[in-house]
Amino acid sequence: MVGHIARNSDRKASGEGLCHVTLTDGEVIARVLAGEVDAYGILVERYQRRFTRFATRLLGNREDAEEALQDAFLRAYRALARYQDRQRFGPWFYRILVNRCRSMLAQRRRRGMLERDLSREPASHVTREPDGDPAWLLRHLPLDQREVFLLRYVEDMSFEDIAALTGVGVSALKMRVKRGLDRLRRLEQEREDA
Amino acid sequence: MPEPLPVDLERLIATLREPVDANPVVPERVLRAARQHGIPRGRALPGSRWLVAAAALAAAIALVFILPARRQHSAARLIPFVLTAPHATRVAVVGDFNDWDPHATPLERLGADAWGVMVPLRPGRYRYSFVLDGSHWIADPAAPQSSDDDFGPRSSVLTILPRGT
Numbered sequence: 001m002v003g004h005i006a007r008n009s010d011r012k013a014s015g016e017g018l019c020h021v022t023l024t025d026g027e028v029i030a031r032v033l034a035g036e037v038d039a040y041g042i043l044v045e046r047y048q049r050r051f052t053r054f055a056t057r058l059l060g061n062r063e064d065a066e067e068a069l070q071d072a073f074l075r076a077y078r079a080l081a082r083y084q085d086r087q088r089f090g091p092w093f094y095r096i097l098v099n100r101c102r103s104m105l106a107q108r109r110r111r112g113m114l115e116r117d118l119s120r121e122p123a124s125h126v127t128r129e130p131d132g133d134p135a136w137l138l139r140h141l142p143l144d145q146r147e148v149f150l151l152r153y154v155e156d157m158s159f160e161d162i163a164a165l166t167g168v169g170v171s172a173l174k175m176r177v178k179r180g181l182d183r184l185r186r187l188e189q190e191r192e193d194a
Numbered sequence: 195m196p197e198p199l200p201v202d203l204e205r206l207i208a209t210l211r212e213p214v215d216a217n218p219v220v221p222e223r224v225l226r227a228a229r230q231h232g233i234p235r236g237r238a239l240p241g242s243r244w245l246v247a248a249a250a251l252a253a254a255i256a257l258v259f260i261l262p263a264r265r266q267h268s269a270a271r272l273i274p275f276v277l278t279a280p281h282a283t284r285v286a287v288v289g290d291f292n293d294w295d296p297h298a299t300p301l302e303r304l305g306a307d308a309w310g311v312m313v314p315l316r317p318g319r320y321r322y323s324f325v326l327d328g329s330h331w332i333a334d335p336a337a338p339q340s341s342d343d344d345f346g347p348r349s350s351v352l353t354i355l356p357r358g359t
Contacts, residue, residue, distance in 0.1 A: 037228050044221040053214040066217050073224045080234040135209050153203075154210045175294040182329050184203055 026086035033081055040080075044073050047093055057150050058101050060139055068104055072097040091165050102143060140187050145180035148173050270314040273354065275299075275322075277334065280307040282326040289322025289352075291315055296325045317356040321349045 023031075023042060031039040048069060055065035076083075076093050083092060138146055151162045152173075159170045166173070275287045285301040291313065292298040301309035301324075323331045333339050334350035 033234060035233055037233060038225060040228050041221050041225050044224050045216070048216045048220055052216045056214045057210050062214060062217075065214075066220055070220050070223055073220070074227050074231075077224070077228050078231060078234060135206065137206060138210070150210065153207050171290050171294055175288075178294060178296075179331065181203065182331075184206065186329075188203070188206075 024087060025089040029080060029083075029086045029089065032077075040077055043089060043093075047090065048073075050090075051094070051097060054150055054155055055097060055101060057135065057138065057154060058098075058143075058146060059104060060135075064104055064108075068097060068100040072100045075100070091167070094165050095167070098147060105143065137184060137187050137191070141180050141183060145176050145183070148176040149180040149184075152177055269357070270316045271354065272312040273315045273352070274310060274312055275301065275324075275334075276304070276308060276310040276336075277301065277324050278307050279309055279324075279326055282309070284327060285309040286325045287311060287313065287322055288325055288331075289349075290320045291322070296328060315352075315354055317354045320352045320354070322352060323349050 023039075025043060025046075028039050028042045051069065052065060055068050056062045059065050059068065072093065075096050076089075083089075085092070138149075141149065147166070148162060148168075151157045151165070152159070157165070159173050162168075162173055163170045168176075277285055279285055286296045287299045287301060288294045288296055299311060299313060301311045304310045323333060325331055337350035337352060339350060
């Protein structure tokens, strides 16, 4: 969760005063709160690298993912002074991001931008796969199962790390993954049969 | 040791694992907005240190006085899990007590329609489901449903009280 080595992009974003310094998340936040607003760029780049693919896969397109990330970073920034556990910025930011993704999916549903969002209901059948993109299947998973499936199999995180990130117990996470895999297998079978 | 990837979903997972580059415009936009907003201001929640101290004191009291007394009543008991499923070819129970592993606790056929198994469980609250034929998850129709969002609508709740309560 904590960066131990200042990376090139960290240095670029951090400005002159922070070059070649190893900064933990807590140290970056302390600097921001002390008035070095640009130091926040270190956290933005650190966690943007980490969560861009995740948000893109969760939402299904990159533009929405970038909007969700940008919005989540700004919300986190505005609340930075009220956040007490400064060494655990990652899990806190992750929750803000996932909430933004949920809101965006709800907005999309309201606007009718999705032909059918199945994130909260069981998929009774698989509609046509656009342009042979297998990732499209993922849209048929409920959001909580989609989230854990991505963290486990795409981001390659252990259940213990996912539990630390999401705040959900390991046993509940395993059940979500199991149900998600079962549903994906059924959908894959339906698609092959169609 | 991590479990192997599900073979039938390899294509999907490989596609999802393709890298997505971070857009350099995002940090620029965030920093621009942050500069406009200024230094984040806020106040720590009043009394939060007292809350932490109170929680630590409560934990210490539980460790010294309450837990030793409860341990006497916390021995495991055999709990029956029974389900009527005449069309199933195999049934298992999964829950907090077996890591939701569908292979860990299979039920045995008890006549034409019923399935059952005895599971040793200590007092506590458990969430569980039945798994029919390896993939069909159902809640126990004879038990209260879990309202926990983590588990969706197909889990049941079992509460085992300590002896003597």
